Amino acid sequence: MKKIIPLTVLAAAVALSACSKKPEEQTSQATASSGAVVVKIGHASPLTGPQAHLGKDNENGVRMAIEELNAKGLTIGGQKVQFELESEDDQADPRIATTVAQKFVDDKVSGIIGHLNSGTTIPSSRIYNDAGLVQISPSATNPKYTQQGYKGAFRVMANDVQQGKVLGEFAVKDMGAKKIAIIDDRTAYGQGLADEFEKAAKAAGGNIVMHEFTNDKASDFTAILTKIKGVAPDLVFYGGMDGQGAPMVKQMQTLGLKAQFLGGDGIHTAEFMKLAGAAAEGVTASLPGVPLEQMPHGADFKQKFEGKYGKIQLYAPYCYDAMMVMAEAMQRANSTEPAKYLPEIAKTNYSGVTANIKFDSKGDLQGGAITVYRVVKGDWQVLKTVTGQ
Template identity: 35%
Template structure:
């Protein structure tokens, strides 16, 4: 009898509160949680989960709690579409992701058609925000910005070098390489080798032989850390004395694991390191206390969730289109990256790209460190 009474009371409570037990705000996190780019997927996941936990502890989004839903796209566009459709079926309102531009671009169309806002911490191809969709935002920069910085750096610092420009034929890698080539060529620097390789390739002997024959001393790489590490290591093994320069796609300490000691001196562009911001000291320590180094895109993902929450508060709504409008009209919003506001395309107004150099840190391990300007 007592059990029946309690059940009746519980049922009455659910009805009285109008189903408030189901009021979680679902935020999907899409990225490569398995496969060769899983390190980047972990950054997106851990950043979003920590932001959700911190926001929930402070009262949530407009009084509702965030629930993170994961979707593993394995850096594959087709799988990204499957993840997008799953998010639609799950009732997700917002997506933090994806990591790859080649996944983010097609997935964003599924989201746009189904009333879901997407904010990527990492997809830098300009096309993502250039199609006039209402729902596309990013907390990172664009490859035309990044390539411009890289191209100028090459022209300013290696004007007498013989440069090879290599990419992985993906929307990200090829786009970044072409933007860098454009800026370098405009500054009077012409490459001696221009090639593309396939993602997943393991043996770069033929490419390295071609670069040796051309006397290459600088390799500009448009792609991710997996192939970059192999190129660096194999070039050193085969006697090609060349420095590799790349973009944000190699900002994982896994690069050093693949390349070994040959990684020393490698250069890459990335945004100003958010872990160095004094305001983030406690947040960084929180990640490290949990056994996770918040490198690269971790705080970009954290900031993406912060932005959704702040824009929803400004809009006084969790409707995705209302939040999208607020993101463009109500900023700036305070985040781990600093104050963020967005233009009409959904691109953030943030400081530009800077250069990093790979070298041994105080712990004796190789990592990337922001160069003095």
């Protein structure tokens, strides 16, 4: 006589079996209509809100790489594969980012390109690490991300230790600043960059006369700027994004605060110039990497990307490279399982759009360059590139 197993017991057994699988066994193995195995790639960035223009730029960089990879008809592990982009809106919010991260784990993605912000990348990285997933950030620059000891955490651009050092020295030695005021938005990115800038500026002989704080949702900086005007700085440094940097420089003009204005990659955008208008003229900012036109494959990327998606905002080339690095590691490992291709990521030596990409023992980009730009006649003009060692 057959023994009948209750459905509830069977369901529990199936659930227990699924939970007992190792992370590498839980990656998606769905089949596309073409017969290829579907390999899910997670991407997270702010797709709504004041940073949505940057988030969509990142998303499109990953999307273009995936489209090109799928057009090649790759075979990995003896099977045709088709990459599928699963993109989520983390709203640049650390709490939402961790929810998104858990969704990616539950959806059994094979890897993550993201997040955009340091403040979302760092907390989500613990979830990915616990699940045994690979995460390549194209734009999070806070050094803490790769200082946590997570084997699956990598980034394809220079970090804020490098960027802050270049900016601090440039402010004192190239811009002639002696009295410097600092404002940061208290995010992991803005505060981290401002702190590194302050250390470097002091070491170069600059005097920090004030350090004020705002947040990444603010739009009125009149009180802070009035206070800063009272100490008459030569230069104001802002650690934060373009949505706050643009109204800040406009309000500086309105108040008659004649200090030079300097920021990091968060304000080096087309959107900054659009929002700031005439007040953008003369603003100085940095961006990790060499100028796009000097990147190994920059001109070709620019033509293809802007033909599809419009003007590059900021990080799209790095997102494209991050996806290509991940796919190349999978091919070398002959597997899309994170545990199997992760060791190959660490061995990466990839000639990308942005640089020849190699990682150090922490997962940071080796030899990352920093370029300083200034707005001249409505365009970001190169002032100086400092190549990392």
